[in-house]
Amino acid sequence: MADGSDKEAVVRNKQVIFKDYISGFPKESDMAITCDENMKLKVPAGSKDIVVKNLYLSCDPYMRLLMKTNSGSVWNPYTPGSTIIGVGIAKVVDSGHPDFRQGDLVLGKTGWEEYSVLKSTQGLFKIQHATDVPLSYYMGILGMPGLTAYAGFYDVCSPKKGEFVFVSAASGAVGQLVGQFAKLMGCFVVGSAGTQEKVELLKKLGFDDAFNYKEEPDLNAALKRCFPEGIDIYFENVGGKMLDAVLLHMRVHGRIAVCGMISQYNLAQPEGVHNLMTIVYKRVRIQGFFVADYHPRYSEFLDFILPYIREGKVKYVEDIVEGLENGPAALVGLFSGRNVGKQIVVVAKE
Amino acid sequence: MADGSDKEAVVRNKQVIFKDYISGFPKESDMAITCDENMKLKVPAGSKDIVVKNLYLSCDPYMRLLMKTNSGSVWNPYTPGSTIIGVGIAKVVDSGHPDFRQGDLVLGKTGWEEYSVLKSTQGLFKIQHATDVPLSYYMGILGMPGLTAYAGFYDVCSPKKGEFVFVSAASGAVGQLVGQFAKLMGCFVVGSAGTQEKVELLKKLGFDDAFNYKEEPDLNAALKRCFPEGIDIYFENVGGKMLDAVLLHMRVHGRIAVCGMISQYNLAQPEGVHNLMTIVYKRVRIQGFFVADYHPRYSEFLDFILPYIREGKVKYVEDIVEGLENGPAALVGLFSGRNVGKQIVVVAKE
Known part of the structure; x- marks a missing residue:
């Protein structure tokens, strides 16, 4: 919930922008790194928005489908000039939504940027971090x-x-x-x-x-x-x-x-x-x-998988790239098979 | 059951022969009408064979697939020089099988010929003819x-x-x-x-x-x-x-x-x-x-469909061709859409 303080924290917000619809293999140059100099970290009074600091971003093959206009008429394609959208792990900085509080770790759709304003909680999960597993796992084996x-x-x-x-x-x-x-x-x-x-x-x-x-x-x-x-x-x-x-x-x-x-x-x-x-x-x-369609079974899944991870019976291979600015190369690499295992981009450690 | 009589009834048996494997659309000339002059109507003592007189033959699209060697490795293709095989309605003339008796009407795989020797009862159903519906229906709506x-x-x-x-x-x-x-x-x-x-x-x-x-x-x-x-x-x-x-x-x-x-x-x-x-x-x-795969549910199906037929709530359109010699044209016609409704060839009325 917004804390009502008058001073609004403003930060620089590095972003990965989707330039325009493409054909063929995606290239790094289809995206651009820009910076919003005036990112407000406070949720306006009365709003149900959530401001998050992005920690990990997921590179997924379906994202290529959002880079063309006819993405099957089920998913909304990306908007040219806007940030890439994908699944991420983020920490709540400020929240106007009663279900989410400052400091909460969340998993769900977010922007390819340092900070994002989330306007919908659909498909947004609060992470109960089992601290004996890496947080990044919530983007992969636990995500x-x-x-x-x-x-x-x-x-x-x-x-x-x-x-x-x-x-x-x-x-x-x-x-x-x-x-x-x-x-x-x-x-x-x-x-x-x-x-x-x-x-x-x-x-x-x-x-x-x-x-x-x-x-x-x-x-x-x-x-x-x-x-x-x-x-x-x-x-x-x-x-x-x-x-x-x-x-x-x-x-x-x-x-x-x-x-x-x-x-x-x-x-x-x-x-x-x-x-x-x-x-x-x-x-x-x-x-x-x-x-x-299976989101309602997410907690059942966690109960299933965590013991296997702890007993070492199921393993998970991640390919972790550091830095938002390396996100475009990581995403593009999915289509040449550059990654070995789950491709993750680290934006911030905490 | 064979009646043990010594005299063996022998008849002429008109047949439709599959000449050889084909490519492209099937033609009448891919089949030939021949005659076996020495068809025995008695089952040899000790055999479980069934000799039937074929009444109706069914023309079905899948039969085209049996006219090539690579029919998906599930079905056996036709044997060049042998009769066409298909679903038919037939009357038992003689039987060595305890479940089938002379005079029984049967539905199942038979030859495109006047008389056939059935060596397997797999998929062979005894027809309990509901006499208020045409017998040919057992090849279509009831088959x-x-x-x-x-x-x-x-x-x-x-x-x-x-x-x-x-x-x-x-x-x-x-x-x-x-x-x-x-x-x-x-x-x-x-x-x-x-x-x-x-x-x-x-x-x-x-x-x-x-x-x-x-x-x-x-x-x-x-x-x-x-x-x-x-x-x-x-x-x-x-x-x-x-x-x-x-x-x-x-x-x-x-x-x-x-x-x-x-x-x-x-x-x-x-x-x-x-x-x-x-x-x-x-x-x-x-x-x-x-x-x-649904043969075990055949009697359940009959219980379902017969009332609808009797009440006129479900109708069935048949395209009936008379004479075994017109079978090849009827079969070939399936692929040009010549038939209107279920294509049937009448070999004999009873």
Whole structure:
């Protein structure tokens, strides 16, 4: 709640601005670092706004979709000349909202800037920081990627012990968890990734096998080698050619959970997928999902995952970049696969 | 059961032979009419075979898929030089199987010929002919197309009153029933078909609207006109361009039941479908299904549908061709849309 003091604290606020709608791969130069010289840290009397200091910012593939006007008519695209918006961890500096107080740590949509004014509390969670885990985990394994993997695997994939599971973009923020959840369930799990380093990482995380899709001349042959008996569950993060190849290897009553299709986000026209008749032949279910639909189950998820983290049974790999000014490069790097694990930008430590 | 008589009845048996694997649209000349001069009507002692006289044969789109070697590795393709196999209604002439007796009417897989020897009873149903409905109905509304529409709509589509439903190939054996079931459920239903005659038929059957896809220069515009608020349920019979267009009009949590993709069966390479990211944006479920998985619910289905038929609340349009020798033209006609309603070939009246 605003404390009613007359003096208004004003600070400089460094920001990452989205310049204009783009086509093709995003570049650092599509964003600009600017500074608001007159950022007020006090909430005006009577307002329900919340002013936060941003600590960690999340780089997520879906953000590329907001850089074009036709983002599927579900999400609002970015506004040229305004700050990039994404998920972040922030500390409340001042609040006019009764549910949030100065000093609270929050997780939710915020701006790519040092300080933000949050005008909606929709999807804003108060973090009860379990101090034996890093705060950054609330952006990854304990945040939206974690809940995405949890809901996507346990709910959307309807997994059963012993099933054959394939995860694409498997070392990413979500994929690395899906693979570990599948192992906990007693499944056979293979992941694909884009470098040998990531392939080795997946094996260390307990994946039964992994392959570098960039070095496989024939995706069909790679899938046949890894899944001679076919695939029961495909956790889809990439789309395009990979989906087309996977379809041919699906088993009867297989399930495909579609979390995203990162390979398609930079294309003007998405690639055509040809092997959809497999859906009939094998009675396959393809289900798209959004983590936002699972927000009500966030606390249930925390109760599930925290013990596994503490016992060392589930691990999480983060790629942490320091400094807001390095945010654009980190975001752009998602699309060349530069990051290893969950990509995070540190704006401030506290 | 074989009656043990020594004299074996032998008849001429007219047959439709599948010549060889094909590409492109099937032609009448891909099949040949031949005659087995020495068809034995008695089951050998000790055999569990069943000899049947075929009455009605069903023309179904999936049969095209069996005319190529790579039929999805689930179904066995036809054997060049052997009779076409399909669903038929037949009368048992002699039986070595304890569950079937001379005079029984059966529904199941049989040959395109006057008499067949059935070596398996899997998927073979004994027809309890409700004599106030035509026997041919057991090939359509009371047979596999009926069960397909029932399972596909009520089970796979998870429909709710007031939802917006689109059916492609809507005047076909399955589509016409899906539309009527959707109306019974209180949905808004639009169908697409390939002639103006079929469009009028759909309106007579109670569809809220219908369009001739061959006369729509822009499928997107047609769908936008018919579904300004979008589509909750798409019952997919055609695939390809229609699926791609429909994806753009799906509503949040929409469902697509994939029954078949007839537009793709004659193509060497199926068309690419580009708009699959809609699955994520709108959290769409796409589910393929096979009627065979629902065979255990066949009697439940009959209990459901017979009262509607008797009360005139559900109607069924058949396209009946007389004579086995006209079977190839009837089968081929499915792919040009020649038939109006369920395509049936009458081999014998009783």
